[in-house]
Amino acid sequence: MEVGVAIASKVGEYLVKPTVNQVRHLFCFNTIVEELKEQEINLKLARENVNKDVEIAKNNTDKIKGDLEKWLTDANEILADVEGLKEETGVKKTCLNGWCRKAAKKTTIMLKLTDNGKFDGVGHHTTLPGIEFLKPNQFQIFGSSKSAIDDIIEALKNDKIYMVGLYGMGGAGKTTLAKEVGNRVKEIFNEVVMVTISQTPNFKNIQGQLASSLGLSLEEQGEEERARRLFKRLTETEKKILVILDDVWGKFDLKSILGIPFGDDNKNCKILLTTRRLQVCIDMGCQSRIPLNVLNDDEALALLKRHAGKGDASNLNPLAIKIAKECDGLPLALVAIGSA
Ligand SMILES: Nc1ncnc2c1ncn2[C@@H]1O[C@H](COP(=O)(O)OP(=O)(O)OP(=O)(O)O)[C@@H](O)[C@H]1O
Ligand SMILES: [Mg+2]
Known part of the structure; x- marks a missing residue:
């Protein structure tokens, strides 16, 4: 009987131990992946801000500072590496071939880069919004x-x-x-x-x-x-x-x-x-x-009527025709008189 218990507990140990190890391993792996992703997001945000500053500086014809350019190159490089690293583990979900070590190293580099990515000197100067030249009905x-x-x-x-x-x-x-x-x-x-x-x-x-x-x-x-x-x-x-x-x-x-x-x-x-x-x-x-030629008679009348609030040009008022002729096909005069 005792032998039976001993065997059962030994079997149990063999069954449970690897599971515990696997769980611990998976937990550790997930933490590393999460940290990697978090630092990736932070660095991407920092890069976006720096890129905005660079764009503004370029618009201002300023020369981009050397350390800023180096920072951008480093950030682009590490973010590309991280992309590759994420693809590597996408299928396996384990720390095989030193994946976790590499990930932890990249996380540290990204953290440092994000910290160093706060450049002063290039302020967020806001540009005017694009000019809306004309409203469709004008x-x-x-x-x-x-x-x-x-x-x-x-x-x-x-x-x-x-x-x-x-x-x-x-x-x-x-x-x-x-x-x-x-x-x-x-x-x-x-x-x-x-x-x-x-x-x-x-x-x-x-x-x-x-x-x-x-x-x-x-x-x-x-x-x-x-x-x-x-x-x-x-x-x-x-x-x-x-x-x-x-x-x-x-x-x-x-x-x-x-x-x-x-x-x-x-x-x-x-x-x-x-x-x-x-x-x-x-x-x-x-x-x-x-x-740009002036308007012909029909066009002049149409513009005059439109600005007089009378869209229907079929109902031709003889006076309107006369006024339109007086305007010599000039939109300026037609719009002014039509509105009046
Ligand atoms: N295609 C059009 N449709 C509607 N309205 C027009 C059009 N063209 C001109 N107008 C009207 O005529 C008026 C005078 O036009 P605009 O100011 O463009 O003339 P212009 O040729 O630039 O004159 P100027 O030589 O004095 O600068 C405008 O205020 C506008 O209301
Ligand atoms: Mg003009």
Whole structure:
């Protein structure tokens, strides 16, 4: 009998011992995996913050600090290693081949990197939200504007064309159309910025507006230095940028006055300018010059009625027809009188 008990307890011991060991082992393994994952998340968050700072610094044309770049390389490397390590154990769920030792080592490195990832100096400067150029109901498509939009977009897609000029009478709808183009080319360009030049331009202000649209803070006071800073920002980027210069009245040098690269300086940067005068398109060197014609009688009447709150153009009031004719097909006049 005693022999039987002894045997049973020995058998029990053999059965239980490995199980206890396995449980302990699994517990240990799970803890190591959890710690690894936690530090991986922390490091990824830290990397995201650093990347944001780098993006801002680059927008500001700052040079990225050496230690920051090294930190990013290290973080990228270790995170890639951890990815491999996780794949290795995905199936086995054990500490075979020193897996746990390796995991613990990586966890420690990640913890240290996260701690060191708090760089000061590059503050979180917030950029302005992207410009919403036009609300959908603010733009009505007419024959003339449709062909102008199509021509402008086709020209902007052409590798050989850097500058497009849109010209037409005052009130013909150039500014409105340029904004509409800005809306439509967001897939072709990474950044679309628009500034108004006007008949009496204050170039220092315009430089400031251009810079803030690009998320660049201009600390320089001199106009020449400001232009150089803008030029640096617009050339040292892989991004495709469209600069819309609205309401240009006379020739000026894009590079030295506003820091806008032209042609070979950066082929990713293109310019759309609007002006009342064809001669300005020629003087500025626009390779493509696109006219915006006034509206024909039917289009003029449709715009007038729409702004008068009468969408139905079939019920033609003789007075409305006369007024529409008086407006010479100019949207500016039609919108103003229609609303009145
Ligand atoms: N396609 C359009 N659909 C609806 N409204 C339009 C359209 N085009 C122009 N308008 C109206 O006409 C007005 C004048 O247009 P816009 O300011 O674009 O003219 P412009 O050609 O830029 O004039 P300027 O030469 O004086 O700068 C705008 O306020 C807008 O309300
Ligand atoms: Mg205008």
